[in-house]
Amino acid sequence: MQVFYRYLLYRVAAKTDLSRFPHRQAGYASVLFLAIFAAIGLAVFSLYDSGVVATERVRLQNTADNVAYSTATMITRDMNVIAITNRAMVANQIAIGQVVALASWTNMIHEFTGNLETIGDWIQWIPYVGPIIEKLTEVMHKGTTVLRNAIKTGGGPFILAQDQLITLLAGLQRVNHEATLASGISLYNEAIKLNDPDVQASPLVNAYNFGKFIQAYRGSTHYFERRQIRNESLTAQRFAEFGNVVNDSRDRMMANRGYKVGPRIPVPIGCDGPITGRIWAEKYGGTDFTVTKNNREYQWSWTSLDTFSFWHKYRRGTFCHKTRTREFSPLGWGAAHALDKELRSDRYTYGDRRGVAEKAFPHNGEWKAVNYNNDNNRQAWSNAWRNNSAASGVYRPTWHQGESKGDIDYNLRKTEGLRTFLDFKADTKTDIGPEFTVLLKKDESKMPTRKTLDGWNTKADRSDKYKIEEKGGMPDQQLFALASAVPIFSRPDEVKSRSNKPWMIKWSRQDKLREFGNLYNPFWQTRLQKSDDNLIKMLIGLGVIS
Template sequence: MVSQIQPQKGYTIVLFLAFIVAVLLAGFSLYDNGIVAAERIRMQNTADATAYSTMNVLSRDMNFIAYTNRSMVANQVAIGQMVGLSSWAHMADQVVQNIDTLAKLSYAFPPVGLPLNQITRVMSKVSKVARNFMDKGAGVVIKATDVLIGIISRGQSAFQGVTAEMAKATYTGVSEANDKDIKAGFAGSSLAVDTLAKSWAQEVDININANTSRGSSNNRRLKRFKEFAGIVRDSRDPFSSNRSRFWLNWVGVSIIGYEAKVSIQKKGGSDFMEVKSRSKKLQWQWTAMDTVSLWQHLEWWAWNGHHKWTGEILPMGWGAGHALNKNSLSQYSKYFNYANYKKQKQKSFYDKGQQTLFQNKWLHWGHEGSWKNNISSTIAAKDDGNNNLTSINGLRAFGDLKKNDKKDTGPSMVVMLTKPANTMRLQKTIDKENSQYNRNKLMTIEEKGSIAKDTIYGLSKAETYFSRPRNLWKRKDGYREYGNLYNPFWQTRLIDSNFLERSLASAIQY
């Protein structure tokens, strides 16, 4: 017998209402959770953008210091070039004058002497005009370049104050541009930027020459100035660093048991030297010398063995030029003392194992450079010892890292932003803003607040770091380059906050 299913009768509205209530409660909850999740993502993006943008201002400042340092180095080298050109012009003029003097001996044979002397007389006049023109032109260029170096130095210092204001404006501007309801955090933008400024001050220092005396040999600034001067020396072009050449290589005769050769040796270069000023402050200034001499090499055998002699026999030309600080005319501005000074300095550097800084460019001016032509250089010291083209101020204030640590990272900053719940479109906010939208207390599941302390937080951290691209500007020596303020390769990146920073943020939230 087949039983028939009996249809059920009754009301489903009760079950339907219960289902609808559950759906509404879930909907209200999901709505708030979705809004909060979206706001948290937006908050984190804003915190990241604020930290990155603010730190990027500092990275640009460090690159600005590097650019201006390089500019001051380049302009110092330009002064050295002008001093070298003046010295070379004096040497060339003296060579011509000596040729003119020797040509007068040819008057003994008029058919040759008369035309020869007319030629040398014209050459003599032209060389004097060229020498005087070079001296005046070099003086003007050197003075203008020295003024430019001062402007760059002052601009570098002034930019530090601008950077602080730019960082503060960036901090506030970026956060507000992303969300006008976001607040700068529990500490405010001023404290955050001030903290960053203190961090920057611990890493970077503006070295001022007036604060550095020669007596403080272990002073950090003194070392930085010597490093800067070393970079200037190592940045010299070949003409400035070494003008030593053989105008005539060794030629002569060789007979059994006897050999005689002669050569014409041109010696010269420009140096950026450290001197003691009258006020006992450090000064660096440019000086150059060029000499030409005839050398002889003799070699012979005698009853007592083999003998040889090489030496300068005839000075042919000499000249020198300087750009000295008017308050620094001291014993080291005198040529004889300077030659000895160079010897002592070179020996000191060698003994300390620090010779690598100037290893190939240190001696071209001193006793291994122009002074190797001893007779010519002695005359140059007498004739052109006072050929000061113009007074200069030497090294100016410049920015550099305080520490010698081999690292690539610079200052960092932590950004913590906040946003109150009443600025978000939560159900609770809608209830307050819309009087016609009244939910029953049964539907108000977030009555005590759906966000802790009615505020959401965003935490981010950024730092500046140094990275020289190896594929674009690879070093010729292949060495790894650490962070410095002579090459503008400072960049910005986001990094993870540490445990202490996260703990502090959590403590503030709860």
């Protein structure tokens, strides 16, 4: 085939009279350029407009993402503030409980050293040793008396300060929540303006979405007030949960001050041998955030009880077939409390909670019991009533120590108890808060396309053949962007290697349980997410977007 083409070219060249072209010709490139100039111009304008539209589309989507994220973050921040203030109120309640626990413990130590001083007075007639023991016990009792009086004197003002701080935190929570809801629309508009002032929000769609967002958030939370407990079971449940969170936040010194003192010493009691009995000392005590019902209202108070007694164990019976273990000599006892101001008396009846579970609502059937503690069988004040004889001593003054009835009131200060607080309405286990969706649009007149530039520059006169927007172009001369954001609860869960350092903060739960979204721990954060497909279909169907 190539040979054939060469032959044809040869024949044509042989018959051509080149004498008719005396000079070499030029200008073929110019003619070719003129031929394709229109195509090049159209391509340049098309590439420019495509780049502008692509840039504006990305910018508009970023603006929508930022607006959705910022608006949802407003709610996320409020949820974290609620969690922080709730946790701060818990922490201040714990501070009150620690003072009550310390007062109860020092009262017990004071009674213990007073009893030792009495024993010292009895044995001071023993030569050499007696006077020394008597003097030592006297010094110990005077020291514990000073300590007890100091805590009783300073404990009241400290509890008052903490109680007032709790009131301040409750007020701060309410003010911040209402201010957040009120400033939502202004923050939304400000976010749009700062990101791109040329962007327009769809009034109808965004008014609906914003109203739905605020309504969903307002509807998911509720102010729980004590006066509503007797009429609303949900309010009773939330207050019981708050009280249990307070109890579960106690340190070891508050929750359980029980221990056995020394080894079991053989003693000559019992029926099956000279030294088969055993004697030892047991200490029990704890501080509880207790709830009582009085005059159809509920009160939360800090109560504390400490007991210290000798115990013995021995065999008895006809054939020594029975073993008896019992408390036989109380050594010390002490109590203290900071009662709710709704309780008129300064005296608390500790016997009412004898044998009662540590966390129990006062009346069965009013609300289901909630107990987050692993030791669900532990009784009030960490089984302080196990030393029954010692616990009974809190009701009577120790006359030989010069005590009066005023010494057994044990009330350090009246408190407000639990305050009004914000929490979720529903018991649904979820990690996701209310979703916020924003729809933004931008007119072509706000974009530097060729058509817009021609409108700005009246001297420019572009031929119709170079107007690429005449065919195709931007639908309705507008761009649209849709974005959604939502608050999500996510508690950090560090790997074990990061938890070995003592100075590192350990955010993960020690019990390794799965924690869902709540308003006690501030682990809420904002995330963008895919918009609802049903919403997109609805907007397309209504002709809002195309």
